[in-house]
Amino acid sequence: MTNSYESPFCTRYASKEMQFIFSADKKFTTWRRLWVALARAEMQLGLPVTKEQVEELEANIENIDYAVAAEREKLVRHDVMSHVYAYGQVCPKAAGIIHLGATSCYVGDNTDVIIMRDALRVVKRKLVKVIDQLAKFADKYKSLPCLAYTHLQPAQLTTVGKRATLWCNELLMDLEDLDHRLKNLKLLGSKGTTGTQASFMELFEGDTDKVKELERLIAEEMGFDAVVPVSGQTYSRKVDYQVCSVLAGIAQSASKFSNDIRLLQSFKEIEEPFEKNQIGSSAMAYKRNPMRDERITSLARYVICDVLNPAFTAGTQWFERTLDDSANKRISVAEAFLGVDAILNIMLNVTDPDNGLVVYEKIIHRRVMAELPFMATENIMMDAVKKGGNRQELHERIREYSMQAGARVKQEGLDNNLCELILADPMFMMTKEEMDAIMKPENFIGRCPQQVEEFIENCVAPMVEANGVSDDVAEINV
Numbered sequence: 001m002t003n004s005y006e007s008p009f010c011t012r013y014a015s016k017e018m019q020f021i022f023s024a025d026k027k028f029t030t031w032r033r034l035w036v037a038l039a040r041a042e043m044q045l046g047l048p049v050t051k052e053q054v055e056e057l058e059a060n061i062e063n064i065d066y067a068v069a070a071e072r073e074k075l076v077r078h079d080v081m082s083h084v085y086a087y088g089q090v091c092p093k094a095a096g097i098i099h100l101g102a103t104s105c106y107v108g109d110n111t112d113v114i115i116m117r118d119a120l121r122v123v124k125r126k127l128v129k130v131i132d133q134l135a136k137f138a139d140k141y142k143s144l145p146c147l148a149y150t151h152l153q154p155a156q157l158t159t160v161g162k163r164a165t166l167w168c169n170e171l172l173m174d175l176e177d178l179d180h181r182l183k184n185l186k187l188l189g190s191k192g193t194t195g196t197q198a199s200f201m202e203l204f205e206g207d208t209d210k211v212k213e214l215e216r217l218i219a220e221e222m223g224f225d226a227v228v229p230v231s232g233q234t235y236s237r238k239v240d241y242q243v244c245s246v247l248a249g250i251a252q253s254a255s256k257f258s259n260d261i262r263l264l265q266s267f268k269e270i271e272e273p274f275e276k277n278q279i280g281s282s283a284m285a286y287k288r289n290p291m292r293d294e295r296i297t298s299l300a301r302y303v304i305c306d307v308l309n310p311a312f313t314a315g316t317q318w319f320e321r322t323l324d325d326s327a328n329k330r331i332s333v334a335e336a337f338l339g340v341d342a343i344l345n346i347m348l349n350v351t352d353p354d355n356g357l358v359v360y361e362k363i364i365h366r367r368v369m370a371e372l373p374f375m376a377t378e379n380i381m382m383d384a385v386k387k388g389g390n391r392q393e394l395h396e397r398i399r400e401y402s403m404q405a406g407a408r409v410k411q412e413g414l415d416n417n418l419c420e421l422i423l424a425d426p427m428f429m430m431t432k433e434e435m436d437a438i439m440k441p442e443n444f445i446g447r448c449p450q451q452v453e454e455f456i457e458n459c460v461a462p463m464v465e466a467n468g469v470s471d472d473v474a475e476i477n478v
Contacts (some may be wrong), residue, residue: 013342142452145441189227231318
């Protein structure tokens with residue numbers, strides 16, 4: 001325990017991998033890699049930068065004296081220049097050419113883009129596995145009939161597996177969005193103080209081709225195909241909004257999933273994993289609360305709301321640059337990623353094929369059979385019409401019997417006796433054997449099994465083949 005605030009994302013929720021991506025070490029070593037890339041490109045294009053200086057910079061990328069940088073920042077009140085100074089202290093030969101021609105956003109903004117790219121790759125890897133696990137669950141239960149709901153009222157039947165494809169499909173939509181953003185993510189490049197590249201035009205004595213090649217070389221070294229076509233001093237803050245919108249989309253899908261599981265656990269149809277020594281309630285020892293899915297819902301709410309931060313930031317930038325983005329974006333973007341990382345960690349656990357969701361088939365069947373008589377009435381009526389009955393008269397009789405059976409269930413707490421009422425009425429001309437043949441849940445699930453198979457074959461399988469499935473194991477600390 002400490003005597004100062006610690007983010008729960010770090011102590012309870014997010015993985016060590018994602019925490020590192022947003023760490024000081026990742027940030028400042030990336031700054032130094034960008035300075036190396038700049039120096040190397042300037043050397044290749046004929047500026048007075050030597051191979052010895054580039055090699056000295058490269059050898060000291062991870063040799064960061066944070067105390068020196070912090071002390072310098074107290075004096076100059078500028079984080080980038082403080083790190084330029086600290087880098088120069090361990091690279092005396094190259095000290096004079098570090099950051100040559102660049103502005104602070106050269107390292108700050110390019111690093112932010114690199115970090116978002118790396119974090120999106122982690123999110124994608126985990127998302128792919130969650131989708132794959134949910135698809136396996138859907139396939140396993142593709143033919144198990146269960147109640148479907150509209151307005152949270154029993155409607156017709158679906159299957160447990162078909163419902164799982166709804167969760168899975170929304171996550172596939174999120175993956176498509178993620179892939180689009182990842183594919184189109186561009187480095188800021190070397191744009192200069194107001195995006196005009198004037199300082200680099202001065203360095204290269206007006207040689208436009210060399211200024212453009214400088215950006216290409218830097219982008220290539222940092223693993224990007226392109227830089228943004230135009231900018232002010234910064235890349236457009238809409239990029240942060242677009243990336244966080246992808247994360248908010250994943251949070252929406254996860255929240256839908258977790259809310260459905262929480263309701264199903266209340267119905268005693270499906271439960272999330274519950275460990276042998278887990279305590280559900282401090283007062284009620286018998287309880288098995290859906291704490292994992294409640295956590296998904298809770299974190300998802302935070303991420304969904306968090307996307308407003310980059311939206312407002314993007315909309316309030318003045319001309320070529322203003323600094324009211326800095327404090328906000330270093331919190332909001334990082335925490336959106338940490339939040340989604342935590343959500344996916346839990347979903348990896350909850351959807352694990354071996355130790356994840358528990359399905360109680362007998363409870364599900366019992367609940368289906370309690371409602372099935374109402375759902376079977378149209379089939380019963382049609383069979384009676386085929387035997388010569390009057391459709392309107394049969395409809396009215398079924399309506400009356402349904403009201404009686406409904407009242408018996410709701411007011412008296414007794415079983416649904418609609419089938420018995422219909423069998424006793426000669427108007428329906430129906431035998432017990434005929435009624436039993438109709439009253440099979442599998443008669444009322446439509447194309448659910450085939451829909452699940454087609455969805456997996458046409459949507460999930462190609463995605464898995466294209467991306468592969470990682471061996472990620474859920475990292476849950478509490």
